[in-house]
Amino acid sequence: MTACTNNGGSRARRAVTAALVGVLSVGAAPMVALATGAAPASGDVSLQAATSDTVWNGTVAYDGEDRATFTYNGKAQGTEAVSLTPQGTEMSDVELEYYPADSSTPGTDEYYYFYVELDSASSTTWMNGTESVTYKNAKGASVDVKGNAVAKPSAIGDYAVMVGRWNGSGWDLVKSAYTFSIKAQSLDDAxxxxxxxxxxxxxxxxxxxxxxxxxxxxxxxxxxxxxxxxxxxxxxxxxxxxxxxxxxxxxxxxxxxxxxxxxxxxxxxxxxxxxxxxxxxxxxxxxxxxKLNLASANIETNLFTAASGNVPSASSSLADIVSKINGVTIPGNFQGAEGLRIAIKCTGVPSGSTAGAKGTYTFELSANGEAGAKYVEGTKEVTVTYADFQADVDFTGCADGIGASDTSMTTDLSKDKPNYFDPSEIKVTYIDGSTKELDEDQYDVTITDANGVEVDADALKQPGEYTVKVSVNYTNDYDQLIAGEESFKVTVNYGTVDGSNIYVSYDGKNVPATGFDTPYTGEDMLDGIAVKSVKGDKTFVEGTDYTVEVTRLGSDGKWVAADEIVNAGDYKVTVKGISWKGTETFEFEVTPVTLTSAVPANPFAVADDVKLDGNIPSTNTVYYLNHTGEELVPELSFKDAKGNVWTLDADSYEATYEVRDGVAWDAADLKDEGVYHIKSVKITDKNFVASSTLALPNGTYIVVTNTRSFVDVPNDAWYAEAVATAKQQGYIGGVGGSNLFAPMRNMSRADVVCVLYRMAGGTIDNEGMTDAEKTYISDFTDVDEGAYYAKAVSWAVKTGVARGYGDTFGTSREVTTEEFATMLHRYATLIGNADSVDTDAVLAGVADGDQVSSYARDAVAWAVENGYVASNGNLIDPQGSVYRARVVTIAVRYQPEQLHVIL
Incomplete structure (x- = not known):
C-alpha cells in the first residue's frame, strides 16, 4: 500500500541542460531525419542532418517490455520511452517528451519519443545514413523499421517506439527501437x-x-x-x-x-x-x-360459446382449443396447427355433467406420435370454458386515450396531471339479443406487478409494470354462463430521463458529459462520487428509482464491475432507470502520478554537509543504511511535481545502484559497505510513472555502514535493533543532538517522560506552552516552562503517567526499573491495553521478583508477563537504575511504532 503526505511544493526540473545540448550537437555521423513527425509519401526518408553518435548509440529506459501486447479498448495505449542515456558515462540521463506526430514542429535540440506504425511493405524506412533503425522480431532477428509516424495508437496493429532528438531540420534517432502490438479482444468469452x-x-x-x-x-x-x-x-x-x-x-x-x-x-x-x-x-x-417443451410453454386457450356452434369435445382440434403457444398464433403461423406435431386429448368435462354441458373442460397436449416427437416434448394440461355468452371487457374508460384495440398504456408521473389507469371504470358486457352489462361483483379484477405479486389499485400510481386481468365466469338468473378473460398492461414511470436530469459529481464538482481525469491518491475515490437525478420537482432515490453501476476497463479490453475506484485506469459510472426510462454513462480516468525524485524512506540516520572523502565536497546529504551482509532493498520515498511525498513498497519499483570506487562510479548491488548513488529507478506500480529525475540529485549519497544507528551503537549489540527502531520512530535522539547515543548512561525522570510523550505522538520542540499546559507544571520548582522536557512533564502529569514529589517533579532523579515499569503500565492503561495478570504467580517465577516494591508489583508483573522486562531468563533488577539502551528496548518491545495522534 502506498501513502501520500504533502510536504510543501517543489518544481520538477528538466534534465536537459544547455551544456548537455551543446555536447550532443558536436561532431556527427550522417543522420536521416524527417522534417516533421509525418513520413513522406514515398521513398526513404531523405538526408536532413548529421547525427550525434551519443544519440545513435544511446540507451533508452522504457515503461514496459519489448514486444509487449496490449488489448484493444478504443483508447490510446502502448509502451512509452521514459529517458535516454546518451553514449558516454559522463552524460546525464535525458527525460523524454512525447511528440504526437502532428503538424506541430518539435523544439530544436529537444528529446522525444514517438510512434511508427510498422508496415513491411512501406517505402518509408527510418535510417542513419546507410544504416536503418531496427527492432527485434519474434525470432530475435533484426528488422528494419518501416512505416509512417502516428499519434499514440489506439487501433489494432504493430508499432515501434522511436527515440531521438530534433536537431532543427530532422531527427537524430537511437539505432534500435522497442515494439508492441495492439491485439483485438478475444471472442472466447462471447x-x-x-x-x-x-x-x-x-x-x-x-x-x-x-x-x-x-x-x-x-x-x-x-x-x-x-x-x-x-x-x-x-x-x-x-x-x-x-x-x-x-x-x-x-x-x-x-x-x-x-x-x-x-x-x-x-x-x-x-x-x-x-x-x-x-x-x-x-x-x-x-x-x-x-424441442418445443409443452410443459414449460406459455399456452393461451380459446373460449367456446353456444353462439359459435362449437362444443369442446374429444374431436376438438388444436386450433379449436389453443389460441397461442409462446406468443405464436394458432393456426396463423403455427406449423402443424391441425395436430401434425401436437396431439390433443380431452381428459375432463364439467363436474357432474356430460359432454356438451356448459362449464370447464380439460385437455392434455403432447407430441403427436413419432413424427411429432422429433419437434415436441413434454405434456401440458390446459382448460377451456364452454359458455352461453362471451364476456366483452371494455378498458376505454379507464384512462384518457385508450382505444378499443389497445392492450397497454403508460402513465408519465412527471406530468402535472398524470393520466392514471382507474380499474373501477372497467365495463364488462355480453350480448343476449341486446347488450347487457355485468355488475362489479359479477366478475373478478386482479392486478399483479412485474413479479406476478398481486397488488391493490393504489399501486397503479406508483412506478412499475402491472397487468390488470379481468376474469368472467358468471351464471345469470336464467342459468346462462357468461365467461371470458382479458388483460391490460399498465406501465407507470417518470418518462424518459437523460443527461439533463442526471448529475454525477466527484468531491462536490459535477462530472462533465465528456468525462474527466483525476490523479491517483491511494484513496477510494468511490467515496467522493455522488449521483443525483431530478425531473421537475421530483428527486429520484437510488435503488428505488435508478441503479448505479461502476465498471473498470480491464487489461483484456473488457469492462468489469468494480467496488472501488483506487488504482489508475478508466472507469464508468452507469446510471440506469427503474422508475424512468433511460441509461446515462459518465466516464473518467484515474491517472498515474509522475514521480520526480527518490531517497531512502527509512535510513537509520541522515546527515547534511558531510565530507565523505577528499573528492566529494562537504555539501552533501547522506542517508545511512545498515550493513547486513545481504543485498539491501530499502523502501524509497518519492516526491511528485507538487511536492507530495510517496513511500512505495520495494516491490513497486526496481532500483539499480552504483558504488564509488576511488573517483569512479561502478554499477553494484546495494550490499557491501561503501558510498552509493541510485543509478536508475524503474517503477513497476502502474499507479505511478517515473521521470528521469528519479536518480538521486548530485550531492546526495547512500552510505552502507556497519554502524546501525549511532556511532557508539555496535551493529552486533543486543540493543542495536531496538535503538535503531527508537531513533527511526522518533522516541529518542542522540546526546546533545549528536550522533552519540550513550547506551549505558542512566536516564532521568525528565528524559523518561520525554520517551513516553514521543511514543504517544508528542513532539519535543521549543514552541511556547499553552496556559492549560502550564497549569500542570506550575507547582513544580524544578520544571522551567522553557525547558525541552516541559511539555512532556505537563502531559505526563495531566494523563497520570507520572506524578511529582510535592513541589518538585524530580526531573534529574534517575529512574529505577520498577518506576519505569509503573509509568509504562500507566501509559498502557491510558491506551486501553494493560491486561491484568496473576501478579503473585508471575513474580514468583523470577528470581528477584520478591524484591519488587509493593506499589509496583502489578505493573512489574504485567511487564514481565508480556516480555517487556526479565525476558529470556534475565532478572528484573527492580531497584536498579534503567540506562538508555534498556529504556528504549523496553519501550520498543511494548510499542514498535509511534502513535499518530497525541493522547
Whole structure:
C-alpha cells in the first residue's frame, strides 16, 4: 500500500541542460531525419542532418517490455520511452517528451519519443545514413523499421517506439527501437443469446428451441434471432461491424445454407468470425437447438360459446382449443396447427355433467406420435370454458386515450396531471339479443406487478409494470354462463430521463458529459462520487428509482464491475432507470502520478554537509543504511511535481545502484559497505510513472555502514535493533543532538517522560506552552516552562503517567526499573491495553521478583508477563537504575511504532 503526505511544493526540473545540448550537437555521423513527425509519401526518408553518435548509440529506459501486447479498448495505449542515456558515462540521463506526430514542429535540440506504425511493405524506412533503425522480431532477428509516424495508437496493429532528438531540420534517432502490438479482444468469452425484439439489450435468453412458428427452424430465420454479447456489450453482426456468423452441424465441414433446416434436439456450432476491432479472430460456440417443451410453454386457450356452434369435445382440434403457444398464433403461423406435431386429448368435462354441458373442460397436449416427437416434448394440461355468452371487457374508460384495440398504456408521473389507469371504470358486457352489462361483483379484477405479486389499485400510481386481468365466469338468473378473460398492461414511470436530469459529481464538482481525469491518491475515490437525478420537482432515490453501476476497463479490453475506484485506469459510472426510462454513462480516468525524485524512506540516520572523502565536497546529504551482509532493498520515498511525498513498497519499483570506487562510479548491488548513488529507478506500480529525475540529485549519497544507528551503537549489540527502531520512530535522539547515543548512561525522570510523550505522538520542540499546559507544571520548582522536557512533564502529569514529589517533579532523579515499569503500565492503561495478570504467580517465577516494591508489583508483573522486562531468563533488577539502551528496548518491545495522534 502506498501513502501520500504533502510536504510543501517543489518544481520538477528538466534534465536537459544547455551544456548537455551543446555536447550532443558536436561532431556527427550522417543522420536521416524527417522534417516533421509525418513520413513522406514515398521513398526513404531523405538526408536532413548529421547525427550525434551519443544519440545513435544511446540507451533508452522504457515503461514496459519489448514486444509487449496490449488489448484493444478504443483508447490510446502502448509502451512509452521514459529517458535516454546518451553514449558516454559522463552524460546525464535525458527525460523524454512525447511528440504526437502532428503538424506541430518539435523544439530544436529537444528529446522525444514517438510512434511508427510498422508496415513491411512501406517505402518509408527510418535510417542513419546507410544504416536503418531496427527492432527485434519474434525470432530475435533484426528488422528494419518501416512505416509512417502516428499519434499514440489506439487501433489494432504493430508499432515501434522511436527515440531521438530534433536537431532543427530532422531527427537524430537511437539505432534500435522497442515494439508492441495492439491485439483485438478475444471472442472466447462471447455468449449466444436469443434476441428479444421488445428489448434489444436483453441478453438473458441463452436457450434456443423450435417454437412451432412457421419457418422458425430454417437457418436464415434462426440467424435473424441470434445475438452475440461480449462482456455485457451486444455486438453488431455483419461485414464491417463486429462479426459474421455461420452455422455448422457438429463436426460438419461446410456451413449450412440459409435455406437448410435445423433439427430440434440436435447440437450445432455457430462459427463467429471477427470483423472490425475483432478482425482475424474466430471462435466456435456449440449450442443445442431444443424441442418445443409443452410443459414449460406459455399456452393461451380459446373460449367456446353456444353462439359459435362449437362444443369442446374429444374431436376438438388444436386450433379449436389453443389460441397461442409462446406468443405464436394458432393456426396463423403455427406449423402443424391441425395436430401434425401436437396431439390433443380431452381428459375432463364439467363436474357432474356430460359432454356438451356448459362449464370447464380439460385437455392434455403432447407430441403427436413419432413424427411429432422429433419437434415436441413434454405434456401440458390446459382448460377451456364452454359458455352461453362471451364476456366483452371494455378498458376505454379507464384512462384518457385508450382505444378499443389497445392492450397497454403508460402513465408519465412527471406530468402535472398524470393520466392514471382507474380499474373501477372497467365495463364488462355480453350480448343476449341486446347488450347487457355485468355488475362489479359479477366478475373478478386482479392486478399483479412485474413479479406476478398481486397488488391493490393504489399501486397503479406508483412506478412499475402491472397487468390488470379481468376474469368472467358468471351464471345469470336464467342459468346462462357468461365467461371470458382479458388483460391490460399498465406501465407507470417518470418518462424518459437523460443527461439533463442526471448529475454525477466527484468531491462536490459535477462530472462533465465528456468525462474527466483525476490523479491517483491511494484513496477510494468511490467515496467522493455522488449521483443525483431530478425531473421537475421530483428527486429520484437510488435503488428505488435508478441503479448505479461502476465498471473498470480491464487489461483484456473488457469492462468489469468494480467496488472501488483506487488504482489508475478508466472507469464508468452507469446510471440506469427503474422508475424512468433511460441509461446515462459518465466516464473518467484515474491517472498515474509522475514521480520526480527518490531517497531512502527509512535510513537509520541522515546527515547534511558531510565530507565523505577528499573528492566529494562537504555539501552533501547522506542517508545511512545498515550493513547486513545481504543485498539491501530499502523502501524509497518519492516526491511528485507538487511536492507530495510517496513511500512505495520495494516491490513497486526496481532500483539499480552504483558504488564509488576511488573517483569512479561502478554499477553494484546495494550490499557491501561503501558510498552509493541510485543509478536508475524503474517503477513497476502502474499507479505511478517515473521521470528521469528519479536518480538521486548530485550531492546526495547512500552510505552502507556497519554502524546501525549511532556511532557508539555496535551493529552486533543486543540493543542495536531496538535503538535503531527508537531513533527511526522518533522516541529518542542522540546526546546533545549528536550522533552519540550513550547506551549505558542512566536516564532521568525528565528524559523518561520525554520517551513516553514521543511514543504517544508528542513532539519535543521549543514552541511556547499553552496556559492549560502550564497549569500542570506550575507547582513544580524544578520544571522551567522553557525547558525541552516541559511539555512532556505537563502531559505526563495531566494523563497520570507520572506524578511529582510535592513541589518538585524530580526531573534529574534517575529512574529505577520498577518506576519505569509503573509509568509504562500507566501509559498502557491510558491506551486501553494493560491486561491484568496473576501478579503473585508471575513474580514468583523470577528470581528477584520478591524484591519488587509493593506499589509496583502489578505493573512489574504485567511487564514481565508480556516480555517487556526479565525476558529470556534475565532478572528484573527492580531497584536498579534503567540506562538508555534498556529504556528504549523496553519501550520498543511494548510499542514498535509511534502513535499518530497525541493522547
Amino acid at each position: 455468449n449466444l443469446f436469443e434476441i428479444n425484439s421488445s428489448d434489444l439489450e436483453d441478453t438473458s435468453d441463452r436457450d434456443f428451441a423450435y417454437n412451432g412458428e412457421n419457418g422458425c427452424d430454417q437457418v436464415s430465420t434462426f440467424l435473424s434471432t441470434l445475438g452475440v454479447e461480449l462482456g455485457g456489450t451486444v455486438l453488431d453482426e455483419g461485414a464491417g461491424n463486429d462479426y459474421t456468423v455461420q452455422i455448422y452441424e457438429l463436426n460438419g465441414k461446410s456451413p449450412l445454407s440459409g435455406s437448410d433446416w435445423l433439427v430440434p434436439g440436435t447440437q450445432y456450432v455457430a462459427k463467429l468470425s471477427g470483423e472490425g476491432v475483432y478482425d482475424g479472430l474466430s471462435v466456435d460456440k456449440t449450442f443445442t437447438y431444443g
